[in-house]
Amino acid sequence: MTADRKIRGITAWLLAGAVLALTAAFLVSPRQTFSENENRWLAEFPAFDRESLFSGQYMTDIGTYLSDHFPFRDFFMGLKTQTELAEGCREIEGVYIADDGYLIERYEKPVNTEKIGEILHTFAGKIEALGEERESGLNLRLMLVPTASCILSDLLPDHAPGYDQGETMDRLQELSGIRMIDCGPFLREAREDGQIYYRLDHHWTTFGAYAGYLAFCREMGLEPVPLEEMESRTVTSDFKGTIYSKVNDYTAAGDTITIYENPADRLTVNYTDTGETGGSLYNLDYLDQKDKYSLFLDNLHSLIEITNETAETDRELVLLKDSYANCLVPFLVRHFQKVYVFDTRSYRLGPSGFIGEHPGVTDILILYNMNTLDSDLGIRAIY
């Protein structure tokens, strides 16, 4: 047999060997239950029952289990990304590989705008009725925060397709009839002085949130606390957030998280769902985990009640929000004796009922980011 035919034969057995080696690695390697890199629980081996067998779900689940625990999973996912980057792809898993190291999520075509607008309108009607019973009335504002794909659009690759967030915002204002706070200009201005979005996560930075705070103060006639008067601390320089986990480009360097605290505040933070009480708006335990953004307001809580003994006013704010607001709250607490923070994804009792029962409430702010607004189930449970 000639040498080249021999080599051809060896190639075949090499490939067969590679398949068997990976199978063997699967069989002998210990099972992980949680993927730190993807920040999710991995599938468990499905429980057997007749119904799932006949529907085929059992087999699908076994397939998911095998893939989830595939040996060198992180390596292979990184390899896929590096292959596509090397090919010159500028979009991976719906994320644009933008300039200056930014990974920016594509703004998908919104499909629920009409529905959300209607829900907000219903909510606004309830609030108006409640406000009429009160001497001071109720100030209701809507702040929809544009995301990086809008504000940093100049960093996106040329011709990257996308939809206009501004159009959706205008439509929502029209439908809901709620007064809108436009933080776009503030974010654009702040951008000149610092980083307003994380490069590897879908949230705004605390500096970006401060720009949102300025917009809020301007609208509400409040005097904003200058950033220099706050105590700032860089708590990590290794934050690799949600977008990093989508793209799996392991060569990307982490983001820096800076937190701000006002020394003048005397806070009591009551997490009503777990019953825990503390004095800080941050839980730095999350710094040891992948999911570092959770350090703001301790991640997810259906209702957090924040009292500031030294607040400027005796006004009370109800904040209906997604996770974008979690790093804005530290700026807001200066101006309100009480801030009630609702996560409507998990708070199921209806915030309008709560507002009706709490005559002290003077202000209501609805705050969501534009990117997840359309798919956010929380805003649909707002009343």
Added chain:
Amino acid sequence: MVFSSIPFLFFFLPLCLLLYYAVPFAAKNGVLLVFSLLFYAWGEPVYIVLMLFASAVDYANGRLMGRFGTTKKRRRLFLVCSVVINLSVLAFFKYADFLVGTFNALLGTSVTKPGLGLPVGISFFTFQSMSYIIDLYRGQVPVETNYLTYLTYVSMFPQLVAGPIVRFSAVNRKLHQRQIRREEIENGILRFMQGLFKKVLIANRAGALWESIRALETGQTSVATAWLGAAAFTLQLYFDFSAYSDMAIGMGRMLGFHFPENFRYPLAAVSVTDFWRRWHISLSSWFRDYVYIPLGGNRVSVAKHLRNILIVWFLTGLWHGASWNFVLWGLYYGVLLALEKYVWGKKMEKWPAAVRHLYTLLIVVVGFVIFVFDDWRELGRYLLLMAGCAGSRVWGGECLWYLRNYAVVLTAAAVLAFPVYPRLKEKAGQLPAGLRAAAAVVCAAGYVVLFLAATAYLVSDTYNPFLYFRF
């Protein structure tokens, strides 16, 4: 279970092959049968009964034909019985909704659709099984006396769900006696891997490009992008389908069988007639041998010949799916083939090769647009876009965007759609021994790199995170 998946590639196939090679010959068909049934049940835990039933009917009719088929009339009785049952099962499970829908649309009635799910591979295994009974009737194959052997043939997992349509006559001898040679296994492994690479690295990604272009709104799609989308779908379909055939043929070899080739570079065809000699060969030859020729083929009057062409292409279209757009797609080809036969076929031979390629590709690409949209409005919209009648620009930045992101994939696909690889291989074969060995080493490295890349795509594919849920 699809071939290009982790459960199949890393668990099912290795286990099956190891057992298959370990047992003595007498038990090999048994191993193959058990794994084939497992394979089918994995995706169709309920409808497997249907496959068992259909194969039992053909087997029984075959036995009866062998035992009592002393006259042609009697033989025909068993044939008709078998074919009617096969086609009824197919009609019921694949076409019931379609028939009821058409009935309702025509008569304005509102009969409820049965809403049965399509059993995986039913069109393939029905046609395979029918080839046996028809060939038996014609005296071209012997009666199969062992039901399990027959079932092994019908259910054989490599070609069960997506072809090629392997006729009984092609594997009959090997079912009873076959040698499994090392070199065949090696060739089979390499062929399988080629199919895997084509499917995972090219077809799936061309498909992703098509899906994103298809989802664009009319206003966002320039004419160039619409054509790019149609081309991407054509490449997806070709690479997807031929990759499955490659993997099937490769696994056949590993098991000691020789399945017929199903594709011969169809996108390199120089006429529509040529295209259909190269695309899904096992299906077009099935229709040729069991429908077209029995109808008289082309050895009849022109009118009857045209009738035969239309019948065959109506059926070919319908075979692909229970929807009118498939019928339209089939008839589109019927008409074009008739035109080539009777109008411009002779003149075409004088055209330059480039023109003939372009002509064929245009027809094929437009054809697959008809193929892909089962909604008339969607189809109309897309065809208007391609024709430049939807008011869109001829060229837009978005086209550049897609070209940039898919440049490597599209280039690789375009090159591999033409017989470049076999030509290179042939050239390499003429090199001096030393260089041949060097080329083989380069080739080996290529296989390993592509294998790692394909695995990376398989692993990432399942990565479907609910990031916002936990973050």
